[in-house]
Every structure is written in structure tokens, then in C-alpha cells.
Amino acid sequence: MNVYVDQLHKIANKSRRVVVGLMSGTSLDGLDIALCHISGAGRDTELELLRFETKGYTDSFREQIRQVFAKRAVDQQVLCGLHALIGQTHGMLVNEALQEWGISRSDVDLIASHGQTVFHAPQSLTGTNDYPNSTLQLGDGDHLAVTTGIITISDFRQKHLAAGGEGAPLAAYGDYLLFSDMRETRVLLNIGGIANFTLLPPPEGNGNPCFATDVGPGNTLMNQYMLAHLGEEMDRDARVAATGTVNKPLLDALLSHGFFEIPFPKTTGPELFNLAYLTDAQRATGTEGLSVPDVMATLSAFTAAAIVTAIRQAVQAYPTSHVYISGGGLHNPLLVEQLTNGLGGIAVSPFGELGLLPDAKEAALFAVLANETVAGKASDVSVILDSPAVCMGKISFPA
Incomplete structure (x- = not known):
């Protein structure tokens, strides 16, 4: 058995998991990093916020993202490169935060990464049926996992789309739980x-x-x-x-x-x-x-x-x-x-x-979504109107 598959199985069976939730919003001000203790799953989920910090982006990094942000015509080389760069950068910011907090990466079970939205295109917004509902978040999970050495769950919105949703907003899942x-x-x-x-x-x-x-x-x-x-x-x-x-x-x-x-x-x-x-x-x-x-x-x-x-x-x-x-x-x-x-x-x-720091809410909610991916079940969120009952996110191993 792959060592990380075995590790993931053990994480799923823990009574309490340590999850780092990451969120970078459309304001492009920085990366929200929430270190969370999460126990249980479904309606039995309990979350404790241990640490929180927003790591600000440099002006140059912000300008790189703006080259493709919410634009229909972009340089494909920049778009491609940013997917890797954002993943690496977010990984380095997580490493910095953990070091400042005195937390070893071996003490963290999972990273839950929202990524950076650069384009959101549900049919209700585009006004065309030529393509299915779609959205794009940059920040490759594999780059994050390799940079940090921590199993990473990312790209949550794609499962929502694949199952018939619009990819947003996802807050209802964690809010309900x-x-x-x-x-x-x-x-x-x-x-x-x-x-x-x-x-x-x-x-x-x-x-x-x-x-x-x-x-x-x-x-x-x-x-x-x-x-x-x-x-x-x-x-x-x-x-x-x-x-x-x-x-x-x-x-x-x-x-x-x-x-x-x-x-x-x-x-x-x-x-x-x-x-x-x-x-x-x-x-x-x-x-x-x-x-x-x-x-x-x-x-x-x-x-x-x-x-x-x-x-x-x-x-x-x-x-x-x-x-x-x-x-x-x-x-x-x-x-x-x-x-x-x-x-x-x-x-x-x-x-x-x-009972939860307002600025940490979105990052913490993605930590909850990652917890559901490994320890929950789709039926936990079956009551949410017009939103598919799914567990979301792609799993990336560090090696």
C-alpha cells in the first residue's frame, strides 16, 4: 500500500484532526491561514480555531494574478505558470506560518486549499449553453503538497460543478454543519x-x-x-x-x-x-x-x-x-x-x-470541507437547497 494512502486512512479514523484551511478571495489582499482542530463529521462536527493569520501578498505577486483575474482574454503562458506559482507560494506561506507558530508539519494532518479564483462562469452568468457551468481556481494542490510535505485537498468547486451545481457559494456546507x-x-x-x-x-x-x-x-x-x-x-x-x-x-x-x-x-x-x-x-x-x-x-x-x-x-x-x-x-x-x-x-x-473569528471563517470552512472529504459522507449535507450532496476536493500526496 502507498504510504500516503495508509496515512490518509489513519487520518480518516482519528477522533480529531489538525487541518490548515486556506482562503484567498477576490480582493487579492493575501492568504488566510487557519489552523484548526476538527473532531467528528457531519452534524457532529466540532471546530476549534487554534491559530489564524493573513499572509499579505507582495504587490508584484498581486499584479501577476491581476493579469488573468476575471479576464476573458489572457496570456496562456501566464495562466499556466500562475497555477504552479500560486501553489508554491501558498505552500511557502503555510511553511512560514507553521514555523512562526512553532508547529511541526508532522503535527498537521491535512491542508485544505481553496486556491485563487480567476474566473467564474456558470451559464446563468455567461448567458450561453455552449459550455457547462465552470469556474477556475489557480494554485495547484500537488505543488502545495510537495512544498509543505503535507497531504493537501484542493480544487473543491469542481465536484460541485460536476454534480450539477454552479461551483458557488460553498459556504452553506460548513455553515449548516x-x-x-x-x-x-x-x-x-x-x-x-x-x-x-x-x-x-x-x-x-x-x-x-x-x-x-x-x-x-x-x-x-x-x-x-x-x-x-x-x-x-x-x-x-x-x-x-x-x-x-x-x-x-x-x-x-x-x-x-x-x-x-x-x-x-x-x-x-x-x-x-x-x-x-x-x-x-x-x-x-x-x-x-x-x-x-x-x-x-x-x-x-x-x-x-x-x-x-x-x-x-x-x-x-x-x-x-x-x-x-x-x-x-x-x-x-x-x-x-x-x-x-x-x-x-x-x-x-x-x-x-x-465563537469563531470572523476573518478566519472562510478558511476554517474549507478545513471543514476537507474534514468531510476524508471522514464524512455526502448525505451529511443533503438538506441544502439546489446544491448537490457531495464530498468535495482533490487529494494530493507530498510524494
């Missing part, structure tokens, strides 16, 4: 580049299934605009947007896309919500001359309005609902204020109130 509550309906809102939420009715309640859905832009349009006009990666603490005034005609134009009428669950990405989308809306409303603060204020209002409308629609049938916010948008005080005001009557709290 870890955070369902018998008393309240929970809305776990994540505001990354794209905003998405998981709706979690009480599992023994009225029989309504949980689901995860994208709702529109999170930080992506604001970040893209800041970079293009001020050379900044983000509007830190909403310092620019807070000085501007929302332009109602532009806001209405931004909210007029047919995507917002598609029933839940649905997916989207920066392939739709990008600077060209903003430019078209400004041209249609004659607002090309707006100041940078006014545009930023309007983009923040756009993100908030899309989220508020979607959540209010989703929780209509649930009298006791509570929204918990995670992701980079949690650190945007203007956006949080707009959401809280817009959701008046619905409780809103930071996700940390559920």
Missing part, C-alpha cells in the same frame, strides 16, 4: 469581493431547507474603483465614501440589472460587477462627472441595498431572524451602518458572536 441553531433563523452574511449569505432555518423547524446564495457586489467594485482612481487597494475605514453623497440616479441604474431578479440561490462574480459595469451605469445616467467621494458613497450604498433587499426577501417567512456579518466588509463602518439601518427590525451582529 457548524452553525445551525434550534431557536433562531440565522443569516450568515459574508462580505468579501462578492457578498453572499447562508440562510439557516432551525434544522428541526418547518422543514424549509437552508441555502447559500450570492447577492451582488461586496467590496469588489469599491476596491476596483479605489485602485483605478486613487491607487489604493481599498477605502480603508470608508474614509473616502464617508465624505461623499449618494447619487440616486446612479444607484438606481446599478440596481437595475436582471441578476437581482433571479431567484435564490444564484452566483455571480467580478466578471459582471466590475468597472465596465459602473462605467455603463454612469454613461446611462449622465453621471460621468461625479467626484470620487460621491461615486464611492454610491457604490457603498449599492452594495448595502443589494444585500438588504436580498436578506429581507429571504427571511420573510421567519419571525426570529439574526444576521451575523463576516468578511472584509465587516471592517467598513459606513457599509455596516447602512446595513444595520436598512435591516431595521432584524438583529445584526458580528459573526464573532458565534
Whole structure:
């Protein structure tokens, strides 16, 4: 028997596994690394976050990714090379984190790597049936496994696609296993580049299934605009947007896309919500001359309005609902204020109130998905609406 097959069998039979979850989102700010203790599987899963750190990307590495990020026409040599480079780089960042934490790689059972999304193309977004639903995450699992010497599970989204899903959002799987509550309906809102939420009715309640859905832009349009006009990666603490005034005609134009009428669950990405989308809306409303603060204020209002409308629609049938916010948008005080005001009557709290560091949530959830791959079963997540009941990820051995 291959030594790593035997090792994987032993890992699967452990009562508790040590898993490093990795997440790199569309903001391209860095690699989230979550060191987790996970025991059990399915609804018996218990997660303890031991360590967490975001390893920032260098400007040059970020620019290399931007050469292919959300672009239909790319240099194939760059695309091919980045698949290996991102895998190696993520592996080196994991090695750095483990060394800083005083953790031996022999003490880690698995790495769970989301990779770097560079293109998301479900048919609902592309508008064509010429190709099946597809998505592409770079960061080869074999390179990660060889660089770290740790068995790696990666490329989770492909199984979701192969089984009939759209490849996103995957948060519903881990959210359901870890955070369902018998008393309240929970809305776990994540505001990354794209905003998405998981709706979690009480599992023994009225029989309504949980689901995860994208709702529109999170930080992506604001970040893209800041970079293009001020050379900044983000509007830190909403310092620019807070000085501007929302332009109602532009806001209405931004909210007029047919995507917002598609029933839940649905997916989207920066392939739709990008600077060209903003430019078209400004041209249609004659607002090309707006100041940078006014545009930023309007983009923040756009993100908030899309989220508020979607959540209010989703929780209509649930009298006791509570929204918990995670992701980079949690650190945007203007956006949080707009959401809280817009959701008046619905409780809103930071996700940390559920016992997990908000910034670590996505990386930790991929650790849970890896745990399900080796120790769970597909039926553990059979209640998730319009999402295939599957265990996801490809397994890469270090040698």
C-alpha cells in the first residue's frame, strides 16, 4: 500500500484532526491561514480555531494574478505558470506560518486549499449553453503538497460543478454543519469581493431547507474603483465614501440589472460587477462627472441595498431572524451602518458572536470541507437547497 494512502486512512479514523484551511478571495489582499482542530463529521462536527493569520501578498505577486483575474482574454503562458506559482507560494506561506507558530508539519494532518479564483462562469452568468457551468481556481494542490510535505485537498468547486451545481457559494456546507441553531433563523452574511449569505432555518423547524446564495457586489467594485482612481487597494475605514453623497440616479441604474431578479440561490462574480459595469451605469445616467467621494458613497450604498433587499426577501417567512456579518466588509463602518439601518427590525451582529473569528471563517470552512472529504459522507449535507450532496476536493500526496 502507498504510504500516503495508509496515512490518509489513519487520518480518516482519528477522533480529531489538525487541518490548515486556506482562503484567498477576490480582493487579492493575501492568504488566510487557519489552523484548526476538527473532531467528528457531519452534524457532529466540532471546530476549534487554534491559530489564524493573513499572509499579505507582495504587490508584484498581486499584479501577476491581476493579469488573468476575471479576464476573458489572457496570456496562456501566464495562466499556466500562475497555477504552479500560486501553489508554491501558498505552500511557502503555510511553511512560514507553521514555523512562526512553532508547529511541526508532522503535527498537521491535512491542508485544505481553496486556491485563487480567476474566473467564474456558470451559464446563468455567461448567458450561453455552449459550455457547462465552470469556474477556475489557480494554485495547484500537488505543488502545495510537495512544498509543505503535507497531504493537501484542493480544487473543491469542481465536484460541485460536476454534480450539477454552479461551483458557488460553498459556504452553506460548513455553515449548516457548524452553525445551525434550534431557536433562531440565522443569516450568515459574508462580505468579501462578492457578498453572499447562508440562510439557516432551525434544522428541526418547518422543514424549509437552508441555502447559500450570492447577492451582488461586496467590496469588489469599491476596491476596483479605489485602485483605478486613487491607487489604493481599498477605502480603508470608508474614509473616502464617508465624505461623499449618494447619487440616486446612479444607484438606481446599478440596481437595475436582471441578476437581482433571479431567484435564490444564484452566483455571480467580478466578471459582471466590475468597472465596465459602473462605467455603463454612469454613461446611462449622465453621471460621468461625479467626484470620487460621491461615486464611492454610491457604490457603498449599492452594495448595502443589494444585500438588504436580498436578506429581507429571504427571511420573510421567519419571525426570529439574526444576521451575523463576516468578511472584509465587516471592517467598513459606513457599509455596516447602512446595513444595520436598512435591516431595521432584524438583529445584526458580528459573526464573532458565534465563537469563531470572523476573518478566519472562510478558511476554517474549507478545513471543514476537507474534514468531510476524508471522514464524512455526502448525505451529511443533503438538506441544502439546489446544491448537490457531495464530498468535495482533490487529494494530493507530498510524494
